[in-house]
Amino acid sequence: MDFASDTTAPAHPSVIDAIAGVNTGSASSYGADDVAARVRGLLAETFETNDFDFWICASGTASNALALSVVCSSIGAIACHEEAHIERDERGAPEFFSGGAKLRLLPGHGAQIDENALRDALAMNDPSFVHETPLETLSLTNLTECGTAYSVETIKHYAALAKAEGLNTHLDGARLANALAHTGAHPADMSWKAGIDVLTLGLTKTGAIGCEIILLFGQMRAKFEALKARAKRSGHMPPKMRFLAAQAEAMLTDGLWRNLAADANRAAKSLANIVCAQPGVSLAYPTDGNEVFAILTPDLEAKIKQAGVRCYPWPGGSYRFVCSWATPQSDLEALRDLLAEA
Ligand SMILES: Cc1ncc(COP(=O)(O)O)c(C=O)c1O
Incomplete structure (x- = not known):
């Protein structure tokens, strides 16, 4: 009886078939392949928009850290729940990848940030006060680390509070599919339509081998070149990207x-x-x-x-x-x- 994690599960057979299916002939490297182009189409359909850029990583830690490094500067802070994966389980990767950004930890039951704690942190934020690291980003997680789901309304509300203070927003969606299945929400409503700028969409726990997609929505697309440069510098630009893209294609096809x-x-x-x-x-x-x-x-x-x-x-x-x-x-x-x- 193995209930240790969803990462102890095998990959879904469709994922394995998809990898075997793209294992013929040559394909452009570093994400310029046809499979990645098809994944773009599937993401556009899934998220009901063409206004995005994306990058695929093999682990959730890499995708969170890379994503956060483009939405928070090295002298800024990221507000997140005190039990967030980016705080508890990533060995300082967000701080490392961002070159020194600080995490500001907020309380709340069930690993959901308490609204008053968020409001207080935002109210106290003063970028002109040189002694304190100002908040630049709000990072939420859905499902949360305690297995609870934020509603679309709460994400929208929290993103609006953050944006009113000039913050960027990130959603750790390592288990977004589970939150969507629970709430019945549409992926677009739980991400960019709710005010999320950058999403890390996990597919590994859901059934892939290792496939986590960073999506930059709307104005955040301006950071895409920086994201790719950081992916390259940190060793998250595998040349044979078609095999990562094939996993995404299998998982996103027919829902x-x-x-x-x-x-x-x-x-x-x-x-x-x-x-x-x-x-x-x-x-x-x-x-x-x-x-x-x-x-x-x-x-x-x-x-x-x-x-x-x-x-x-x-x-x-x-x-x-x-x-x-x-x-x-x-x-x-x-x-x-x-x-x-x-
Ligand atoms: C909320 C959350 N984010 C991200 C991750 C991804 O981490 P990993 O680097 O293990 O793929 C996990 C994995 O447990 C997680 O639970």
Whole structure:
């Protein structure tokens, strides 16, 4: 029973087929290939706009750090949740790639920034006060690190507050598909139409091998050359880009990415019901997407450890169980039986 992460899942067969499918003949390198051109078309369709540029990376950390390095200068600050992946899990990559930008950490339940904390931080922002690093960017994450989904309305509202103070906006969408599946929102409504300037769209957790797309919308396109230069300098310009693009093509075709995320979310809902059926078990956060944060009894904790169930103890005392497109029904049943024994 492996509920450690959606990154322990295999890649979807369509992704593997797509890679094999482009493995013939020669193709222009560094993103100038036909597959990348087709991905542009799919992204335009998906996001209902042609007013964007994009770059594909193999990891979420690289795409977040590169994206943030073009929306925040080396002497600026990025407001984000105190549990954000860019703060907790990227080993200082945003600070490193931006050449010194600072992260300003804001509180809020379920890894969603509290509105008053955001308002206070924005109200205090004074770029003319030389001693403090001024906010230049607001970074949100959807799904959040606690598996909750921001609504389109909240993203729109927070982006408007940030923009009123002259900030840029970034959305870490490592699990955007899961947030979309939960809210039923359209990708355009949850990104540029909500005021997001730069999106890092994750497809790896959803079913690709390693494929995370940075999208620069509207006026942010002016930064595209800088983004490419930074990608090259940091070693995120692989020559045979067609194989990354093929993953994106497979995932975006016929909405596969959204369907797979919906499957993962359904599996997580079943898992949440299974754990909550046990007396004394509760959820630390609502299961909006494909992650379940369960507060277990000591007996159940011992039982899952003894059985070698793979899941993560989470700060705050819960255990994180993650489902993916490939979570087998038999794993869910095995977990149910195990807990019932306890
Ligand atoms: C919210 C969030 N952003 C980004 C990432 C991507 O990180 P990685 O560099 O592991 O692909 C993750 C992975 O866990 C994540 O949960």
